[in-house]
Amino acid sequence: MADIILQDLVKIYGNIQSRRRRKHRSAADGKRAIDGINLTIPHGSFTVLVGPSGCGKTTLLRMIAGLEGITEGKIMMGDIDITNLEPGDRGLAMVFQNYALYPHMSVKQNIEFGLVNARLPKQEIAERVKEALEIVGLQDYAGRRPGQLSGGQRQRVALARAISKSPECFLMDEPLSNLDAKMRSEMRSELIELHEKLRSTFVYVTHDQIEAMTMGSNIVVLDEGKVMQSGTPDEIHNDPDCVFVARFIGDPGMNIIPLPDGYQIGFRARDVAMDATESRSDSVLIGSNIEATENHGSEFLYLLERHGQRFFVKEVSRRARPGGSPLHFCVDRADIYVFDSEGRRVYDAAESERVFQTFKSLWETP
């Protein structure tokens, strides 16, 4: 079993020396795109790298693929060091955001190209192409050119090209972002199915946290070239390590309320009891007026404001409450997350109890 292990990975763009010569320095020079990443991608997992744009997730993927140089650190595949290997020798296949199909070759030739370069016997090439096309359901399109296919079909060809090589690991760089919404959800479930069928490692990059939550068995949240947290979707969602992850994951992200002493309180929009009236010791009762309403069909999202802080609460209901009407809700102690002034989660029970009491004294509506 070959896990992918990243050790102290650093990527600095541009000429490091040119930092001294101001004149020739461009904005990207000397920027640490990847800033000391240590990470293990378990074999057979569906690992999703997720983060806002510019967080370095694509750079990280391309470093694993060997398309981007590595400034410092090591990449291991099981016990093989692949840091210095050519991209083609790393045992990976990649699916690009804009598919990167060879426009002048037919679908069949596109898939064959890598197999021919790997000097496979003809018989086996034919078998592999046939099977790969069957898996993605494009048997009838083998002779077409990419230009004659729809976006979804091109995406499948790119997948088939990767599948045919039966690599140890699939790398996917936002493969669904160029598809329309319907196609995207279709492909999403197909990719999950494919992963179950092939049982090889998937490393999947996306900026869409919903995509990450629905597809990944292992999620890595990145920001500014650093790993913020990694874990299963449940861990990431229910146990965020820091404010950044809490805000980034979930729809909407967690409400974060700063307290005067620097600590921060978080709770999720749906973890509230609506129309609560009586106050208990292990919960906070908050009252406010509805500022705005978002209709999500079967549920409603209300924007509220208190002490100059805006936050959302969610209610499953048939009918919306009128705008401006007062709303009382109650948050349980168990649903409240405490973060320190640096944005890190406070795990110490006594400390977090103290912060909770401060919050309750300030925010409780009589």
Add this chain to the structure above:
Amino acid sequence: MRQKAKEYFKRLRAFGKRHNGIAYVYMIPAAFGTLFFTILPFIFMIIAAFFKVDLVNIQESRYVGTWNFMMVFTRDNEFTKAVVNTIIFAFVTVILLMFVTILMASWLAKNTKVHNFAQTLIFTPHISSMVSVAILWVLLLDPRGIINQILALFGIQGPAWLLDSRTSLISVALVTVWKSIGYYCLIIIAGLQALPPEVYEAARLDKASRWCILRKITLPLLTPTLSFVFIMKFINSFKAFAAIDIMTQGGPQGSSMVLGYWIYNAGRVKFNYGFSMVGAIVLTVLVAVLTYLAQRFFNRRQ
């Protein structure tokens, strides 16, 4: 009277509004130019080819049927030579240019300071006037000139280039190639840099070697641009004039005579319009047929 004029202008303005009248105003110069520089010369060309044109008194011109054609095709040695030379000239320039520029462009297509500087240097002849370049090369190709001095270093007795009927046409072709290498290199480089980078990354992941990438990816992807550029150049080389005029004036003994220069010589120097226009028709037909074939070739590709 004034009332009438006012009424007239009013109607005119109304017509203009209905028919986008301003468009006609905008088009007048262009339409006049087309008439004067394209359509009328075209008609003149066809008519004059069948006449013995009297320049001073156009009414005195005589209709001579196909006599001009007969004379030019059968009696004029220089004309046959010119047609053959024109075709040779076009083939030599384009094939040479193609080989040299494709190799050089794939060598020069990189975005470093040195590469850019080299690109700037080889582009210099293209912005210089053909006249200056031609005069310069008359000197360089002199029997005692620098080219032969260099050849002498290697113990080669260089030919007389422009003054030798065996090498004059090739020499002129070489000079035009030298002048346009930079231009075509930059065009190919622009084409290379417009190719999608992810395709190359995909190829690297597909274990393709550099040679394989050049043969199976770059060249096929570049073929549409390349064929377009070079077919256009091929057609344009039928119109070589300035280089011939300065360097050899068609000589020696008509060895470097090309159609464009022959037409000029017959019409503008010898004032034999009938002959000149026969040459013009031949040149036009050649260019038109080639353009048509090229057009069909490109349409089919798309």
Add this chain to the structure above:
Amino acid sequence: MSLKAIRKPLYKPLEIRDRDKFLRQVRLRNRLLRCGKTVNYLLLIGVGLMFVYPFAWMASMSLRPLSEALSFSPNLLVKSPEWNNYVYAWQQAQISHYVRNSLLYSVLVMTAQYLAIIPAAYAFTWLEFKGKKFLWAAKFLGMMLPAEATLIPVYYFYSKMGLVDNWFGLILPSLFSMFGIFLFVSAFRQIPKEVIEAARMDRAPHRRIMLKVILPMVKPMWITHFISSLISNWNEYFWVLMMTNSEKIRTLPVALRGLMQAEEGVPEWNVVMAGTMIQLAPILIMYIFASRKIKTAMVGTNISAKKLGGKNENT
């Protein structure tokens, strides 16, 4: 569905037995690549010089005394520069007169051409009028007709209309430069139709749309066309040669030909070279200061015009 073939792993990371040896190979490869880079750079400069050396040699020739010039020495250095060659060319060979003509020709063409090109391109792109298709087709015919074929008839018309040796006749065809019209049309077509429609909704007349809305939007292309047409007009040879008989309004390129062929026997090469230098100097100086702009202008205009069926103006 069977997964027989696909189940067999094909892409496995390359295994390396001797790690130290591999790292040594990597290091050696990197060092060789660095050496190759330097050699490559030297070769690049060398090949580049092949295209500039003749011009440098020309400058050196123009400063030699006649006896030294006739030896055709490839040496670039001149012991005692003979600046008198330039004085002689400027005064005796009347280069000053031709420089004035060249300047006048370029300035007249550069200013006059846009007056006709831009409205025509505007009409072709945005307006509907009768005969549009015919005119467009005729323009294409004009592109196909080689100038070498049409200019003899045009010369005949000119001689009958007294336009030979005449400034007006000389700049007349640039007013209808098809190359320019095609170029502007191709730039105009990139502008979304909605922009014109929005301006029409604002009750702007076409004249104002053209001047205030469209022209600012195609400014980069305009600069590009300006540069390339300036260079090709300064270098123009064939047309001026055809339409002039006297030296009165001949421009510098045509005059150079005369300078080279005038005298019997051997021309005074040093003076010819001085004249040629004067012809080249303005453009080469421009090129030294704005090489990138000029390169993109010359390559860019021709490509975009060719896509529409235009031809290279600069022969």
